[in-house]
Amino acid sequence: MSNTKHLISIIGPTAIGKTNLAIALSKKYSAPILSSDSRQFYREMCIGTAVPSKEELAAAPHFFIQHKSIQDSYSVGDFEREAMGFLKNHYLSNDIAIMVGGSGLYTDAVCKGLDKFPEVPDQIRNDLNEALINHGLETLTNKLKDLDPKAFEQIAIDNPVRVKRALEVCLASGKPYSSYLNQHKDKRPFKVHYLNITAPRETIYERINLRVDLMIKNGLEEEVRDLLDHKNLNALNTVGYKEFFRYIEGEITLLAAIEEIKKNSRRFAKRQMTWNRKNTEAVAVNYNKALEDSMTFLDKAIPTSKDVDS
Template sequence: MNKNLIVIVGPTAIGKTSLSILLAKHFNCEIVSADSRQFYKEMSIGTAAPTPEELEQATHHFIQHRSIKDDYSVGDFEKDALNKLNDLFKTNDYAILIGGSGLYINAVTKGLDYFPEIAPAIREKILEEYHNKGLEHLQEQLKSLDPTYYNEVDIKNTHRVMRALEVCIGSGQPYSSFLTKPKKKRSFNIIKIGITAEREIIYDRINLRVELMAKEGLIDEVKSLYTYKSLNALNTVGYKEIFKYLDNEWDIDFAYSEIKKNTRRFAKRQLTWFKKDTEIKWFDYKEDFQTIAKHIKKSSLRKQS
């Protein structure tokens, strides 16, 4: 295989976008985004999507290409991203995949785990229980039915808790039992790069990013989406906290402090996920990109030999 997918991962606000643009210019290739929060055209400020100036510097794919009203799953993304990579590799030996979502990165690099079809009635019942009894009730059910997955999943992620529960109930087997199948082989080499920093630096960068979002008009962006606040796409950090402010549950200073806190927690979970992957070569966020480019070139030659 002489086609190479450069995968750039790391916590939010660490500088993945700027690095990916430098590498895209260096290898004369294009960028595929695996950031599920940046798929939606209505969400720009709160997702820290690449700016128009950044998008002009390198060709990006899967940035604001869907609507929050669309039903777009990680499975859909896997199929679309692989088709796009197949096209890109027809004219280039390199492509870049960038994102902070381990699930979406794995969908492209390893393939998704597939689960049995679940009756819609089960999904509807779980959704009804969520509205009537809350997320904590669903968390306790998952803990009872699949303690293994309960200890691995972000139990505050409503969508993932509900998905795991419906598989447990619909199949009669733990959700985690479907996660052990062999991963798919890809027709391209995969070179994984991780960008990180000391925790205090990551947290400072997150705080600064949130302050910049506030200046850029995050409140107005969230106001424009208020009608759709029940959609899953908007059940995300930066939006759900401002909805609390708009509903007069929190004052604005507290809402922004919660965004910072929840984003820091998210970054911690990202690092925990990615640190488990022994294929990732980690670099400090200040590392000269030429050093990283040399590592990528060397790795690609080694994989081809």
């Protein structure tokens, strides 16, 4: 066992093949896979979040997948604490772990640490939730633009979770959310190796469209119908669910809902690619030969016991 601990972080846009690469590396290194996909945390959401299949889950040890209910309060801070606790125990007897997911904020929370924010009273959080339900996201984004123009320009303003979080901090502290970003973070007790799976944009969009078609075939509509009574929960205000809620309630046609899911998934992938391009530590691996490219890098980055002994 080495004194240096390693975390292999697999990033890339949705539908690019992150799970396949994670399983292959898990088998090679006998390492657990930690999911940092915030949409896959919830056990009630399976088809619409592209949770790994039963066969994939059986092929390698997976953690932080469907371990929460949509009715649970679960923040990025909660995830960071739980994931770091898991890794601390794992590294007592092992050197390598794997993290995979398309949620950049959750990945960075573990790999880099979180910015330190003030405590937010429940009343502020509840008021913002009610404002979102009663007045819509645009009301909140306009408020954020007034309170913190810098944050308004930086965060994904079409993501209600991100917008509400920024407003929570602004209202709780009286200071701009952006003023808390990029402060000193605690050093991680492991070395992170980022693998960014890449492909031509046309290929990514084609894979997304095919995945959405498969979700429809596998019963996404039925899954969403079962969750209709909970549609106002934060976890369900996401691609694949919010569009189907509109269809079920008669606002749009089925065809329009499917096209909206594809369009919003492509937009999500574009944001993921933008986020990942900012990571200067990431090594690009081609989606067509992801394992080969990854091993070319990892064989040099992570010494084997034989290398250490020599």
